[in-house]
Amino acid sequence: MPTPKTDQKTLLGAAVGVPLIIIFTSQLLDMSLGMALILGVLILLRVLFADNRPITIAVMIAILLWAIYLPLAHEENSEFLGIAVLILAYSVMALGLNIIVGYAGLLDLGYVAFFALGALTAGWFMSGFYSDAGKGGEGFSFLVSDPAASLPGIHLNFVIVVILAIIICATAGMLIGLPTLRLRGDYIAIVTLAFGEIIGRIVINGDELHYKDVPLLGGPIEDVFGKGANFSAGRQGITPIDKIDFPGIEPFKSLDLRPWFWTALVLVLIVLFVNYRLRDSRLGRAWIALREDEVAAASMGVPLVKTKLLAYATGAAFGGMAGVFLASLLNTVNADQFQFFFSIFILAMVILGGLGSIEGVLIGAAVLVYINFKFIPDANAKPREWFNLDLDLSELSSAIYGFLLVMMMILRPEGLLPERRRKLEMAEHVGVGDTAGVGGPETDVFEARA
Amino acid sequence: MSAVDDSGQTSAPPPGADGDAILSTTNVTKIFGGLVAVEDVTFEIPRGRIVSIIGPNGAGKTTFFNMLTGLYKPTFGRVEFDGRDITGGRPDRIMAMGVARTFQNIRLFATMSALENVMVGQHARMKTGLFGSILRPPRVRREEERVTEKAREELRYVGLEDDLHDQMSINLSYGDQRRLEIARALSSEPKLLLLDEPTAGMNPQESKELTEFMRRLRDERGLSILLIEHDMQVVMEASEYITVLDHGTKIAEGTPQAVRQNPRVIEAYLGKQAERDHTGRDRAAGDEAESD
Numbered sequence: 196m197p198t199p200k201t202d203q204k205t206l207l208g209a210a211v212g213v214p215l216i217i218i219f220t221s222q223l224l225d226m227s228l229g230m231a232l233i234l235g236v237l238i239l240l241r242v243l244f245a246d247n248r249p250i251t252i253a254v255m256i257a258i259l260l261w262a263i264y265l266p267l268a269h270e271e272n273s274e275f276l277g278i279a280v281l282i283l284a285y286s287v288m289a290l291g292l293n294i295i296v297g298y299a300g301l302l303d304l305g306y307v308a309f310f311a312l313g314a315l316t317a318g319w320f321m322s323g324f325y326s327d328a329g330k331g332g333e334g335f336s337f338l339v340s341d342p343a344a345s346l347p348g349i350h351l352n353f354v355i356v357v358i359l360a361i362i363i364c365a366t367a368g369m370l371i372g373l374p375t376l377r378l379r380g381d382y383i384a385i386v387t388l389a390f391g392e393i394i395g396r397i398v399i400n401g402d403e404l405h406y407k408d409v410p411l412l413g414g415p416i417e418d419v420f421g422k423g424a425n426f427s428a429g430r431q432g433i434t435p436i437d438k439i440d441f442p443g444i445e446p447f448k449s450l451d452l453r454p455w456f457w458t459a460l461v462l463v464l465i466v467l468f469v470n471y472r473l474r475d476s477r478l479g480r481a482w483i484a485l486r487e488d489e490v491a492a493a494s495m496g497v498p499l500v501k502t503k504l505l506a507y508a509t510g511a512a513f514g515g516m517a518g519v520f521l522a523s524l525l526n527t528v529n530a531d532q533f534q535f536f537f538s539i540f541i542l543a544m545v546i547l548g549g550l551g552s553i554e555g556v557l558i559g560a561a562v563l564v565y566i567n568f569k570f571i572p573d574a575n576a577k578p579r580e581w582f583n584l585d586l587d588l589s590e591l592s593s594a595i596y597g598f599l600l601v602m603m604m605i606l607r608p609e610g611l612l613p614e615r616r617r618k619l620e621m622a623e624h625v626g627v628g629d630t631a632g633v634g635g636p637e638t639d640v641f642e643a644r645a
Numbered sequence: 646m647s648a649v650d651d652s653g654q655t656s657a658p659p660p661g662a663d664g665d666a667i668l669s670t671t672n673v674t675k676i677f678g679g680l681v682a683v684e685d686v687t688f689e690i691p692r693g694r695i696v697s698i699i700g701p702n703g704a705g706k707t708t709f710f711n712m713l714t715g716l717y718k719p720t721f722g723r724v725e726f727d728g729r730d731i732t733g734g735r736p737d738r739i740m741a742m743g744v745a746r747t748f749q750n751i752r753l754f755a756t757m758s759a760l761e762n763v764m765v766g767q768h769a770r771m772k773t774g775l776f777g778s779i780l781r782p783p784r785v786r787r788e789e790e791r792v793t794e795k796a797r798e799e800l801r802y803v804g805l806e807d808d809l810h811d812q813m814s815i816n817l818s819y820g821d822q823r824r825l826e827i828a829r830a831l832s833s834e835p836k837l838l839l840l841d842e843p844t845a846g847m848n849p850q851e852s853k854e855l856t857e858f859m860r861r862l863r864d865e866r867g868l869s870i871l872l873i874e875h876d877m878q879v880v881m882e883a884s885e886y887i888t889v890l891d892h893g894t895k896i897a898e899g900t901p902q903a904v905r906q907n908p909r910v911i912e913a914y915l916g917k918q919a920e921r922d923h924t925g926r927d928r929a930a931g932d933e934a935e936s937d
Binding site: 469473477480484490491492494497498 | 714715716735736737738740741745746748752753754755756757761764765766767768769770771773774775777778779780781785788789792813829830833
């Protein structure tokens with residue numbers, strides 16, 4: 196008979212956390228109360244029997260079944276499902292960024308670049324944007340059913356576009372990573388921030404950027420995309436984007452969110468799998484070692500350049516994956532989506548939940564998506580109703596996140612559900628600081644050579 | 646003190662004169678801006694020997710060390726390891742070739758367990774890449790098992806019992822952290838082990854144990870060891886050859902006996918102490934705290 200954990204900390208955490216989760220999901224997210232209660236019980240079991248492997252596995256399977264059933268317990272077009280799909284999509288982003296920032300400790304403030312490139316990939320290969328593509332401009336399609344297949348433009352299957360986005364973003368991630376290799380900490384943040392901005396600018400001005408201008412490649416690319424094809428549609432945006440479409444099933448509809456939910460769930464499961472596997476692997480250990488002490492890591496045989504670039508590439512790939520999904524869900528690729536604010540939004544999820552903590556990042560994504568897509572729009576009506584104030588809260592959303600982050604730093608700097616390591620780092624800051632501090636002078640003159 | 650000049654003048658014949666040096670440097674120089682930290686040091690570590698570098702604070706010992714391990718690139722000169730030129734090579738490559746080190750101020754991966762620390766030490770001996778890490782085929786599983794087992798063996802070898810293996814390294818006692826650092830270095834199966842002040846902060850009993858341990862390493866594993874050390878007791882007992890640096894230049898080298906009695910060394914390093922204390926012991930030098 197397996198015995199539950201009964202230490203005070205676990206019990207206290209469960210007593211506070213589980214009711215909070217039930218209240219959050221059922222009252223704020225409008226999940227059905229029954230599903231919320233089941234989730235609460237499952238999480239309670241997960242926490243209490245964390246040391247027992249068979250029970251943990253059983254609970255995990257139960258949570259998975261619960262998640263698969265979840266959309267069926269709600270209206271196919273309910274507000275809850277709308278939020279739930281966004282939570283899943285943003286979780287993919289946040290878990291990707293978690294690899295770069297949480298695991299490898301490379302503070303990336305330009306994550307929006309990968310959202311942009313992923314969404315743009317969808318714009319290129321899943322829409323009528325390149326209306327001259329294909330023989331005689333009749334369009335090109337692959338594993339896509341009507342009506343998209345018979346329209347002009349390039350229409351590839353969602354899975355293929357996701358793979359393309361992964362390749363494009365991983366490459367871009369490494370290219371962006373390259374100039375940061377000699378840098379540390381804050382300086383990495385500045386360079387990545389600049390790259391995020393640059394990509395945003397390029398997308399905005401992409402309607403002036405013609406493939407024929409690209410040296411060497413220009414001709415062949417135009418042969419594929421059609422004469423006079425542009426890099427992007429600029430401020431106009433590319434719309435509509437094909438709905439996700441798998442052979443054998445009819446294309447997804449914007450009014451039935453269930454298939455969207457299941458697709459996003461699969462994406463999240465893939466990212467979760469990769470996150471868990473990487474955490475306890477040669478590469479994951481190398482990332483953490485790098486984060487803890489770069490000089491020591493290099494001296495222990497960890498190649499800095501390769502290891503860092505792999506972190507950038509992996510994180511970026513997931514950003515691109517989520518980008519394709521969001522582009523199809525939102526039905527548009529609009530340059531105005533690719534703002535610096537987006538990077539902060541995702542970073543805030545990671546920090547709020549707990550850097551490096553997979554479960555924490557999921558919670559962070561849920562909370563922030565709720566605030567951004569439900570709380571603020573809902574609350575927006577109130578000042579007007581109550582005080583006749585013309586106040587747009589969404590203008591203040593940055594301030595709200597800023598406030599949240601400051602409060603977190605004061606109250607719980609390690610995040611809502613910290614990773615075991617980070618918790619320790621925060622709690623015994625003096626100790627860790629000591630090792631780093633004494634090594635300081637040596638660190639400064641370390642010639643990190645690429 | 647009649648034996649002063651027995652061994653010839655300032656330096657005994659180079660220890661590795663027979664040509665079998667595991668590591669050798671030729672005219673290695675490091676200049677930081679206007680500061681010449683290490684100047685023209687030519688030196689050898691004979692295979693299977695314990696060699697020490699000593700010198701007053703700021704003599705350039707750690708800088709020299711960092712050039713051997715690739716953390717610094719020598720401004721001039723050449724470093725050869727096991728017959729191959731490693732001058733200015735990348736730290737991880739040099740590590741992979743068989744040079745492992747510890748640090749003067751312990752530099753463990755603080756929030757990783759003792760076991761994980763040692764597993765990182767084997768990074769260069771593993772093959773798993775990104776996709777292997779994600780998909781974890783049987784080959785990768787076997788490698789993980791092998792590396793874990795090896796890590797446990799190394800931890801036991803340096804005297805860390807099994808109940809400490811899963812402790813966060815930062816929670817270990819100071820002595821255990823020192824031991825862990827050595828285990829981490831050993832796990833990569835180096836040919837040459839560089840120890841940067843391994844006894845700093847240890848009591849005489851622990852230092853004595855470490856001296857024994859270094860001998861064991863040399864005898865059981867055929868390791869060559871290069872030691873930077875301030876504790877003269879340890880240096881004299883452990884090392885077979887000693888090189889003395891002062892102001893970045895080599896002022897003497899030879900057997901402990903010869904170096905101890907070398908007038909230039911006494912003047913540069915032990916001078917004051919020797920004058921004051923005619924028993925000829927030079928323990929006091931070990932009390933200095935190095936901060937370079």
